[in-house]
Amino acid sequence: YIEAGVLDVGITGLDWLSERGHEDKVERIADLVYSKTSNRPCRWVLAVAGDAPYACAADLAGKRIATELEGMTRRYFSRQGVSVNVFYSWGATEAKVVEGLADGIVEVTETGTTIRAHGLKIIDEVMVSYPVLIANKAAWREPRKRAKIEQLTLLLQGALRAENLVAIKMNAPAAHLDAILEMLPSLNSPTVSPLRDGRWLSVETVVEVGIVRDLIPRLREAGAEGIIEYALNKVI
Structure with a gap:
């Protein structure tokens, strides 16, 4: 189109x-x-039965390979100098090895969990995609x-x-502001605004999702109160 x-x-x-x-x-x-479960690219991998004697593409010479990406798979084996029989996989590709319909598969995965759940092992990475x-x-x-x-x-x-960021906002005692700001990463610099009570300030910043769990207790120990964490739709 x-x-x-x-x-x-x-x-x-x-x-x-x-x-x-x-x-x-x-x-x-x-x-x-x-990808569905992460911000990492997915991978098309070559997988075989967990107890199969295959350790690399060359070991599959003359074997049957099931996949939804026939062209890419043929080019992969051609680059390896290995002749195989590639056929289109209708339905669950992982099941083709389990049912004895194929010796190996080229299938897409994010974490490899589904492939391992079918008793298969990954022996090579064919392509990274996103x-x-x-x-x-x-x-x-x-x-x-x-x-x-x-x-x-x-x-x-x-x-x-x-997707990887959240905003946090808090009330910070003016006397502890420097210590709190030292803990806070930000895109540029945290926003600090005065409150009606001059002993307190409002502090707002954007941080990575992965550090919030450890950061919030430390901020609380430093005297911050009314700490709010909220998701972001876009960061430009």
């Missing part, structure tokens, strides 16, 4: 962009590194549409950036 100009802009996976051979037929505007924003080449050359696409890109990247 994007290549043909039916749509001006859209999101697809880097894997499918490569699989369908569209890399040179559309404009790749931005990488949106995101969503990409793409545009029709003619639309990208048109100034009005390009400006809209750039605005959309800015907002999408801002939303992804916000």
Whole structure:
């Protein structure tokens, strides 16, 4: 649709962009590194039965490989100099090995949990993938549409950036302000505002999600009160 100009802009996976051979037929505007359970890219991996004697791609010469990405899988084995029988996987790909229909699979995973749950082991990484924003080449050359696409890109990247951040706000005793500010990372500098009671100040900043659990108790010990943590929709 994007290549043909039916749509001006859209999101697809880097894997499918490569699989369908569209890399040179559309404009790749931005990488949106995101997956269902994390902000890490997903991986297409080569997996076999956990008790199989295969340790690398070369060990699968002449074997049957099931996958949803036939083109990419064939190119992978071709680069390895290994001849295999690649066939399209209808339904759950992991089950193909379990049911004896394939000797190995090339499947997408974020954490590897589902693959291990089926009793399989990963022996190689075939490709790293993530969503990409793409545009029709003619639309990208048109100034009005390009400006809209750039605005959309800015907002999408801002939303992804916000996934890893939270805002915290608190009342801080003026006498302990310096000690509290030393604990606070921020995008630029924490916001400090006076309160009606001059002995207290309002402090607000943005921090990474991963540090909040340890940070809030330390702030409380330093004298901060009324500490509020809230999620962010976008950080530009």
